[in-house]
Amino acid sequence: MKKLIVTIQVELDIPDTWELVEHPDQVQAIKMDDGQYMHMSFLPMMTREFTEDAEWSSECTDEFTESVLDMVADEEVYMKLETH
Template sequence: MKKLLVTIQLELDIPDTWDLVEHPDQVQAIKMDDGQYMHMSFLPMMTKDFKAGAEWSSECPDEFTEEVLDMVADEEVLMKLELN
């Protein structure tokens, strides 16, 4: 079996009212205005086209999504707020 390492860094401009909190599930989460909490993680994108301009979608069978998630051996998510 091979090991695939994926590093993802996002920079988002978010509303001033959103805040980072430590969720009781022991993950960092973004507390949004509507009372929801959002945890950032990866989302596999799929296409059948191997050419420029292909259409990509996150839609795939639930079984495949579960299979990919089962392949995740470790995940580290670090979020920080930078105030302007």
């Protein structure tokens, strides 16, 4: 078995009213205006095309998604807000 290490950094311009909170599930979450909480994590994207401008989709079977999630040995998510 091999180990794949993926580092993802995403910078988003978000509304000033969104805030970072510590969710009771002990994860950092973004509190949005509509009362929902969003946790950022990776989303596998799939294609069958090995060509430039391939169409990518996050659609896959629940079984495949579960198998990928079962492969995750560790996950670390850190979010911070910067105001300018």
